Amino acid sequence: MRERERAAEARRPQRGERSSFSLSALPPRPLRLCGFSFSLSLALLWSSGARANPLDAFGFGSRQTAMGGAVAADVSDFSAGYYNPAGLAKAQGFELSVGYFRADHFLYMNGKNSNVDPVKGMVGGAVVPGKVYNLPFAIGVGFHIPDDRLTRVRALAQDEPRWELYDNRNQRLWFGVNAAISPFPWLQLGGGVTFMAATLATLDISGYLDLLTPTDSSLRHEVNADLKMVAYPDFGARIEVSKDLALAVVYRGQFSLDLNVAANVLAGVGLGRSGSLTTLALGLQTDTIDSFLPQQVVVGGSWKLGETVHANLDLTWVNWGAYVPPVTRINTQLNVPPPQGGWPAGIAPPTTPAPTVVLPIEIHNQVVPHVGVEWRALSRRTWQGFVRGGYEFDKSPISAQTGSTNYVDRDRHAVSAGLGVRLIHPATVLPGDVRLDVHGQLSVLPTETTLKADASDLVGDYTAGGHIWNLGFTATVGF
Amino acid sequence: MGGTGAASSTGADAAYTNPALLSLVHRNVLTLGLTGAVFNLHADGTGLPGRVSVLPARAYVVGAEVPIPFGGMLKDRVAVGMVFYTPTDALLRGSILYPETPEFPLLADRAQSLAIRIGTGVDLGYGLRAGVGFAALAELVGSIDVINTAGNVGANVDDQLIATYAPTIGLAYDLPFDRAPDGSPRWRIGATWRGTLEATFAVNVDASKLSTLNLPVFNIAGVAQYDPSELSLEVAHQRDGWTFAAGFTWKHWSAYPGVFEPTILCPAGTDCAALTPPVIAYSDTLVPRAGAEKVFALPRHTSVRARAGFFLEPTPVPGSLPSSQAYNQSTQGLVDVPTRFFDTTRYVFSLGAGVDLGDYGPFTVDVWAQYHVLAPTTVSTCAGGQCAPDPGPAKLSGNVLAYGLLAGVRF
Numbered sequence: 094m095r096e097r098e099r100a101a102e103a104r105r106p107q108r109g110e111r112s113s114f115s116l117s118a119l120p121p122r123p124l125r126l127c128g129f130s131f132s133l134s135l136a137l138l139w140s141s142g143a144r145a146n147p148l149d150a151f152g153f154g155s156r157q158t159a160m161g162g163a164v165a166a167d168v169s170d171f172s173a174g175y176y177n178p179a180g181l182a183k184a185q186g187f188e189l190s191v192g193y194f195r196a197d198h199f200l201y202m203n204g205k206n207s208n209v210d211p212v213k214g215m216v217g218g219a220v221v222p223g224k225v226y227n228l229p230f231a232i233g234v235g236f237h238i239p240d241d242r243l244t245r246v247r248a249l250a251q252d253e254p255r256w257e258l259y260d261n262r263n264q265r266l267w268f269g270v271n272a273a274i275s276p277f278p279w280l281q282l283g284g285g286v287t288f289m290a291a292t293l294a295t296l297d298i299s300g301y302l303d304l305l306t307p308t309d310s311s312l313r314h315e316v317n318a319d320l321k322m323v324a325y326p327d328f329g330a331r332i333e334v335s336k337d338l339a340l341a342v343v344y345r346g347q348f349s350l351d352l353n354v355a356a357n358v359l360a361g362v363g364l365g366r367s368g369s370l371t372t373l374a375l376g377l378q379t380d381t382i383d384s385f386l387p388q389q390v391v392v393g394g395s396w397k398l399g400e401t402v403h404a405n406l407d408l409t410w411v412n413w414g415a416y417v418p419p420v421t422r423i424n425t426q427l428n429v430p431p432p433q434g435g436w437p438a439g440i441a442p443p444t445t446p447a448p449t450v451v452l453p454i455e456i457h458n459q460v461v462p463h464v465g466v467e468w469r470a471l472s473r474r475t476w477q478g479f480v481r482g483g484y485e486f487d488k489s490p491i492s493a494q495t496g497s498t499n500y501v502d503r504d505r506h507a508v509s510a511g512l513g514v515r516l517i518h519p520a521t522v523l524p525g526d527v528r529l530d531v532h533g534q535l536s537v538l539p540t541e542t543t544l545k546a547d548a549s550d551l552v553g554d555y556t557a558g559g560h561i562w563n564l565g566f567t568a569t570v571g572f
Numbered sequence: 573m574g575g576t577g578a579a580s581s582t583g584a585d586a587a588y589t590n591p592a593l594l595s596l597v598h599r600n601v602l603t604l605g606l607t608g609a610v611f612n613l614h615a616d617g618t619g620l621p622g623r624v625s626v627l628p629a630r631a632y633v634v635g636a637e638v639p640i641p642f643g644g645m646l647k648d649r650v651a652v653g654m655v656f657y658t659p660t661d662a663l664l665r666g667s668i669l670y671p672e673t674p675e676f677p678l679l680a681d682r683a684q685s686l687a688i689r690i691g692t693g694v695d696l697g698y699g700l701r702a703g704v705g706f707a708a709l710a711e712l713v714g715s716i717d718v719i720n721t722a723g724n725v726g727a728n729v730d731d732q733l734i735a736t737y738a739p740t741i742g743l744a745y746d747l748p749f750d751r752a753p754d755g756s757p758r759w760r761i762g763a764t765w766r767g768t769l770e771a772t773f774a775v776n777v778d779a780s781k782l783s784t785l786n787l788p789v790f791n792i793a794g795v796a797q798y799d800p801s802e803l804s805l806e807v808a809h810q811r812d813g814w815t816f817a818a819g820f821t822w823k824h825w826s827a828y829p830g831v832f833e834p835t836i837l838c839p840a841g842t843d844c845a846a847l848t849p850p851v852i853a854y855s856d857t858l859v860p861r862a863g864a865e866k867v868f869a870l871p872r873h874t875s876v877r878a879r880a881g882f883f884l885e886p887t888p889v890p891g892s893l894p895s896s897q898a899y900n901q902s903t904q905g906l907v908d909v910p911t912r913f914f915d916t917t918r919y920v921f922s923l924g925a926g927v928d929l930g931d932y933g934p935f936t937v938d939v940w941a942q943y944h945v946l947a948p949t950t951v952s953t954c955a956g957g958q959c960a961p962d963p964g965p966a967k968l969s970g971n972v973l974a975y976g977l978l979a980g981v982r983f
Contacts, residue, residue, distance in 0.1 A: 187641055219652075221638050223600045223983030225934065230983050232602060232636065234654075243710055243733040250719060250726050266733075270634070290663050290733060292712060296777065296792045298835060299670075300847065300899035307788030309845040311899045311906060312835040314792050315669045318773050319662035320686075320710065320733070352731055354716060356777050356792070361901050362785070366845075368904040377779060379716055381729050421727040423718070427783060443783035446725040521644035572641040 146386050147212050147237055147263040148175050151196045152509075154216060155530035155567040158194070159511025160465025161483020163405035165393030166331055166341035170569060171218025174235035174269040177329035177343045177391070178283030181231040181273035184222040186525050187572040191217035194565025196263075200256050200538065202501065202557045209256055212263045214239035216567065229275040233285075237267040244289065246352040246383040248421040251451060254552055257418065257491060257500035259561075262384050265289070265350065269327070284328030291351040294318035302360040302373060304440065312360065323348060325386070336397070343391040349417060350384040362429065370432035376425065383419040387412040393463075401470070407463040413490035418454045418500060454500055455492035462486055479513035479530075495546040501557050503541060509534035509563075525571035534563035573863025574881020574922050576817035578806035579744060579762030580863070583980075584635035587653040590742035590764040590804070591691030591703025594637065597651035601936075603635035605978030607657075613946070613970040615674045615914055618963050624914075624970075626680040630660040633978060640692075649695040653705075657687035664710060666773040666796030668831050671850055671896035672909040677831065678889070679915060679972065685709065685771075685797045691740060699746030699757060707738045709797060711771040720781045731775065738769035738799070752810075760808045762819075768827065769799040793833040800824045800888075806861070813867040821859040825888030828854045831913075850896040850911050857886040863922070873930030879940070881922045889915040891949070895957020908957035916949040916968045934982035944972035 152158030154172040165177045171190045173180035194216060198209035218235035245264040249255055271285025300312035325346035333339045356377040361369030393407035427445040436442055463485045471478035487505040494500055511532035519527050540558025573580065577589025584603060586593040611626040639651040659665075663686040669675055691705025714731025742764040746757035774793035780786065806819025832849030863881030870876065895908040924940035949968045953959075 187638065189640075219638070221600055221636070221983075225981065225983050238735070243735050245732045246714070246729060247731075248727070248729040250721070250728065290710065292731065292733075294666075294712075294773075294775070296775070296790075298790055298792070300835070301904075302785075302787070303845075304786045306844070307786055308836055308838055308842075310788055310836050311845065311847050311897075312788075312790070313670065313847050313849070313898065314790065314835045315673070316666055316773055316792060316794055316796075317669075318666040318712065318796065320664040320712070321661075322658060322663045322686075352729060354775065356716070356779075356790070358779075358790075361899065361904060363904075369901065372901070373785070375779065375782075377716075377718070377777070377782075379727050379729060421729050423725060423727045425718075425725055425782065429783075429785070441784040443785050446720055446723050446782065449721070449724040449726040522642045522646045524641065524643040 146267065146384070147239075147265065148267055150259075150263050151194060151212060151534070151563045152532070153235065153237065153267075154190070155192060155194075155511055155532040155565055156467075156481065156513060158534055158563065158565065159481035159483055159509050159530070159532040160405060160467060161463045161485045161507070161509055163393065163407040163463035163465035163483060165329070165343050165391045165407045166339040167395035167403070167405050169220070171220055171233055171235045173220070173273075173283070174218065174233045174271040174285060175267070177331060177341050177393070178233070178271035178285050178327060179273050179281040179329040179331040179341065181220055181222070181233040181271060181283050182229050182275040182281040183331070184220045184231050186222065188220045188569055189217075190219070190567055190569040191215065192565060192567030194532075194563060196561055196563040198256075198259060198559065198561050200259065200557070200559035200561070201540070202254060203555050207256060209259050210264065212239070216565075225274070230273070232270070232272045235267070235269050239264060239266060244350055244384070246292075246350055246381055246419070248381045248383060248419045250449070251418070251420045251498045252552060254499035254501055254555065257502050261419065265384050271327070279333040281331040282328075284326065286324040286326055287348070289323045289348060289350060290320040291323050292318065292320055292353070294354045296354065296356040298356065298358045298360065300360050301369065302362045303365060304362060305364045310360075323350070338397070339395045341391070341393040343393070345389040345391075347388040347412070347415065348386040349382045352379075352381040352383065354379050364437060370437070371430050374426070374428040378424040380422045381419060382417045385417050385419075387415050401472070402466065402468045405465045409461040409463065411459050411461060411490070413456045414458045416454060416456045416490075420451050422451060423448050452496070452498050454498065456490045457492070459488055459490045475517050475519075477515045477517070479515070481511040481513065483509040494543055497550065499552055501543075501555075503538040503558055505536050505538050507534055507536040523570065523572070528569040528571070529566065531566045532564070536561040536563070573817060573865060573879050573924070574861045574883045574920070576806055576808070576819060576861045576863040576881060578742070578764045578804040578819055579760045579808035580806070580815055580817040584637040584653040584655050586693065586703070587655045587689040587691035587705050588740070590744060590762045591653070591705040591740055592693045592701040592742035592744040593762065594651045594653045594691055594693030594703055595649060595695040595701045596693075597637040597639050597653065598648060599639065600983050601637045601980050602983065603633070603978050603980040605633040605635075605976055607631050607633055607974065607976035609972055609974040611676075611680055611970070611972050613676050613679070615912070615966050615968055617966040618961070619910070620674055620912070620966055624674050624676060626676065627661070629680075632658045632660065633976065634658070635978075650692065652690070652692045655687070655689045659686065664771060664797060666771075666794065668773065668794035668796070670898070671832070671911040671913065672898070674912040674914060676914050689740070691742075693742070699748060701744040703742040705740040707740065707766070707769050707799075709736050709769055709771040710734065711736055711773065711796065713772070713774045715776040715778065718779045718782045725782060736769065736771055738767035740764065740766045758810050762804075762806050762808070764802075764804040766799070766802045768801045768824070769797070770795060771797040788836050791833065791835055791837045794831045795829060798828055800828060813869065815865040817864070818862040820861065823857045823859065823888070825854040826856050828888070830854075847897050847906075850894045852893060852911070852913060853890055854888040855890065857888050859886065860884050870930070872932065873928075874932060875928045875930065877926040877928075879922075879924040879926070883920050885918040885920060887915040887917045887949070889913065892952045892955040895954040895959055908954060908959045910953035910959050910963040912953055912966065914951065914966065914968050917947040918972075919945045919947065936980040938978045938980075940976050942972075942974040944974070946970040946972075
């Protein structure tokens with residue numbers, strides 16, 4: 094069985110301090126776990142599944158990741174650009190954040206590690222609050238920059254087994270710019286765009302092709318390549334229903350990385366320097382769609398359960414039904430007239446091969462529940478300590494691969510935890526605070542066996558499952 | 573203001589002109605704008621088209637300037653600035669044409685490239701300011717491998733966008749003499765160094781399994797965008813609402829490797845008969861600049877600004893271009909062809925105006941225009957070769973009109 098896997102994906106992180114709803118502003122209040130438990134139960138009744146990009150899969154910022162990505166109504170730092178742009182309007186001061194995370198996959202097929210590449214890189218951003226016509230206004234910039242590359246488009250043959258939602262989809266940059274305004278103290282509205290790039294290229298090659306010693310061919314090329322900007326929108330709203338309850342709704346647009354390359358070869362063909370036997374006209378068009386990000390709608394809430402505890406719940410609807418798998422569509426045209434006198438001995442007449450038919454993927458929309466809790470465990474005059482936990486359940490949106498395609502996926506249970514410390518006015522030059530947060534997240538993908546409908550399938554039945562570790566930190570300086 | 577700014581910028585554009593001057597920023601400002609350019613480029617002579625077709629350039633501009641509110645000794649001394657120039661048609665255009673195709677690659681395609689510049693500046697005291705920043709671009713590398721399974725063809729694709737960065741370092745010094753009555757400096761000198769920013773395009777196409785033909789791996793590669801390292805020096809003077817700036821920029825074009833790469837890479841350690849692209853001897857250039865701005869103060873803190881400037885942009889391309897090689901199907905052999913990689917010295921005149929609404933609203937609006945006159949130039953395009961027919965000299969001329977509108981909001 095061929096193997097080659099990688100992957101990663103599905104979740105979200107957080108952080109969210111300065112919001113009026115954050116723990117530093119929470120007044121004393123008795124715990125109200127009943128409401129929280131009800132919400133959690135309700136959420137788990139829903140099916141789920143969402144690993145749409147590196148931030149969906151592994152979170153954006155350590156606080157957010159530790160809280161299971163359930164922060165749509167409880168975020169006001171750089172990560173608000175991803176979780177809910179409206180939260181930016183709750184920022185109390187200028188903030189700069191920087192962090193790092195690394196997610197390592199231990200995903201197996203038939204007991205063999207699929208060697209899915211790790212997802213690792215910097216995260217960070219800035220929030221700049223201010224006022225326009227006396228209304229709170231803020232802009233935010235957020236980024237995740239992978240260590241190894243900005244983006245990667247990788248398409249494999251559809252029958253080649255790969256962890257479809259983890260293999261390559263998380264190997265990409267995230268860069269978002271957002272703005273928010275608070276027209277009323279109880280309402281924040283925000284929106285922005287996230288930028289990516291698609292590639293269109295035409296490659297023309299001409300000259301003389303030496304079939305005997307190809308590297309002696311006298312060829313040259315010209316290129317017309319464009320990196321096209323792809324911007325997808327996101328917007329959100331946050332409503333403070335009471336001092337203890339905030340609700341949020343967020344929309345994230347659909348996106349994909351397209352790579353369309355057309356290669357055209359027009360050359361004389363011969364053996365050595367004896368001159369052309371015939372001509373070759375080859376047209377090769379490859380169209381690849383990768384890193385498809387389905388549109389999402391998030392409904393979230395944040396409940397204050399006491400002076401030092403609050404709990405959050407987000408439900409994310411993911412339009413997986415629109416998913417396009419990263420399999421290259423190829424179209425070839427090969428025209429090589431037979432030489433006068435026929436083909437020399439040892440060279441078989443070339444023919445134009447038929448393109449592989451790309452089979453549709455069966456994939457379904459899902460709702461993903463995220464829950465998170467934050468507890469301000471310690472509070473001193475000059476510093477505070479936080480403990481956080483979270484959970485997310487991603488039910489696989491991909492149907493069992495019983496046919497000839499092998500888009501491998503499994504349900505994912507992601508349990509996360511984190512610690513945070515906030516230093517209050519730590520130095521004269523830092524009139525705000527300094528925060529350091531760390532997180533750990535374990536994703537478990539239960540091992541299951543996929544049985545092929547056709548006993549003669551080249552890949553055959555397979556057992557797949559594993560786990561993913563995600564560790565990281567985020568440091569923030571607030572002013 | 574003629575592209576000056578190393579000693580005179582006061583906003584987000586300092587992330588490019590001199591990040592040290594970002595330390596002059598004391599308010600949050602977000603700027604949005606549109607810019608564009610239309611090209612009227614001519615190449616006349618044997619086998620040349622006359623007017624060279626170039627698509628107009630259009631781009632969005634987003635700028636932000638943000639003071640960092642440190643306390644204590646750093647209070648009001650540090651700020652950051654960001655400028656994003658985003659073409660509307662393509663973030664990055666790599667146009668690497670056959671050498672005999674007439675083109676002005678240093679002029680037209682360079683306007684079709686995303687530019688991201690971020691910097692921070694610090695007021696060190698005693699009139700001295702320092703700043704650092706960077707510019708970023710993306711380059712494409714990868715492979716397309718055609719696979720053939722039982723007569724059905726598919727492809728494995730693996731392409732990556734990789735970031736390339738170039739540093740920017742700036743210094744500025746307020747000269748201690750001739751101060752204004754309020755003690756503010758009237759003379760400032762600035763120096764900026766910008767590193768080389770280069771974006772390549774490199775995709776290997778392996779179609780050897782497509783058919784029974786023994787096809788080589790095609791190395792489709794070249795330099796899609798290139799900004800040489802630069803050093804700018806400038807002096808600025810302010811008096812009675814006037815700002816004057818003058819300086820020059822040295823550009824290290826001689827390090828430019830050119831756009832072309834061979835299509836077939838010889839195996840390591842061996843010599844093969846693959847074609848090699850022409851090598852053009854680029855030369856360093858020195859760009860003189862000058863500009864002026866007048867501020868007309870109006871009631872309620874409103875103001876109107878008028879600006880003008882000029883710079884001379886010498887061409888780094890030599891007047892004699894080497895011939896290139898191509899395969900001629902009719903003669904079944906290699907022939908010399910002209911190299912038509914054109915550029916000329918440009919005289920650039922600029923005008924601009926701005927309005928600050930002051931107490932009427934936190935908004936500013938600026939407009940500007942540049943008119944580039946291409947100095948009529950004659951170049952030979954087949955030096956050292958025997959092109960047939962003889963292309964003769966190419967006569968280059970033309971003009972470029974660039975323009976922009978920017979709106980800013982303080983918050």
